[in-house]
Amino acid sequence: MEKELSQLTDNELLEKKKEIKSNNILNAVLLGVMVGISIYSTITGGFGFLTVLPLFFAGFIASRWNKNKKQLEEELNSRNLK
Numbered sequence: 092m093e094k095e096l097s098q099l100t101d102n103e104l105l106e107k108k109k110e111i112k113s114n115n116i117l118n119a120v121l122l123g124v125m126v127g128i129s130i131y132s133t134i135t136g137g138f139g140f141l142t143v144l145p146l147f148f149a150g151f152i153a154s155r156w157n158k159n160k161k162q163l164e165e166e167l168n169s170r171n172l173k
Contacts, residue, residue, distance in 0.1 A: 115156075
């Protein structure tokens with residue numbers, strides 16, 4: 092199980108920051124794919140379940156992405172790390 096951010100050392104926190112930066116590309120690609128699937132589904136078959144489901148997952152991914160990023164930034168700021 093992963094430690095909470097407050098329990099990480101300064102070096103571990105900076106490594107986590109680098110890890111999140113590299114995950115930004117993956118998250119952006121996932122969001123783009125989900126939105127693309129929704130658009131394609133709407134064009135080919137109209138509005139339906141396959142339109143809503145990817146948008147739901149895209150919203151879920153975006154909210155987790157922002158939450159994790161914000162928590163890390165708050166912990167970095169509380170320790171005066173950049």
